[in-house]
Structure formats: structure tokens, C-alpha cells
Amino acid sequence: MAHLLGHPGSMASLRADLRDLQGAISDVSSRAGPARFPSWKFPDQVSCELDLAALLERYDYTEGDPEFSQHAHVVLLELLVDR
Template sequence: MAHLLGQPGCMESLRADLRDLQAAIADVSSRAGAVRVPSWKFPDQVSCELDVAALLERYRYRPGEPELSQHGHVVLLELLIDRY
């Protein structure tokens, strides 16, 4: 599966999953209130205050830059864990 690391289709699928998950979190938080706990990925920040849209923009596929794309792919996976 290492050959998929940094591939645009995989990364876009992860980005879509993160957007969907963040929307579900926002929906639940609007009804039950935000849970103020440290982020797993960014422990110096509160999880409910992460700017997921900015992170999705920052960590995306970068044509011609495979190392940055691979790093972005790993960060997207970590963000998915963080959101859960």
C-alpha cells in the first residue's frame, strides 16, 4: 500500500471523509455543546477549535512535489484519527 501514499485520488478521498466527519462533529456540537479536550494531533490546541478547513487547504496533493504530497497524506490520516 506504500505505492498509494501521496496519490491524488487517495488524498481527495481522505479530504472528503474529513469534511464529512467535521460536518457531523459540528452538527452534534451545535446540539450537545463542544467537548473541550486537547487535540491528539495538535496537543497544544483544543480539538473543537481546530480550523479544519485551513488544515485541509494546507495538506493537499502537490503536483511535482511527491515528498510534500506524501507528508500531507500522512497528516490527513492523523487528522482523521484526531477527529474521531
């Protein structure tokens, strides 16, 4: 599995999952109200106030920089836990 860390296909799939999950969270929050809890990944922020679009833009596959891509992949996995 370690060989998939930073793989563009794996990251694209994970990013799509995060967008889908955020859509489901937004749908539930619109009916029940936001769950105001500290973010697991960013404990100084409230999880429902994270700008997921900006985070997805910041942490993306970068061709020619495998270390950053691997780091970004881990951050995306952590955001999945945070959601």
C-alpha cells in the same frame, strides 16, 4: 498500500471523508456542546477549535513534490484520528 501514499485520488477521498466527519461533529456539537479536549495531532490546541478548512487547504496534493504530498497524506490520516 505504500504505493498509494501521496496519491491524489486517495488524498481527495480522505479530504472528503474529513469534511463529512467534521460536518457530523459540528451537528452533534450544536446540540450537545463542544467536547473540549486537547487535539491528538496538535496537543497545544483544543480539538474543537482547530480550523479544519485551513488545514485541508495547507495539506493538499502538490504535483511535482511527491515528498510533500506523502507528508500531507500522513497529516490528513492523523487529522482523521484527531477528529
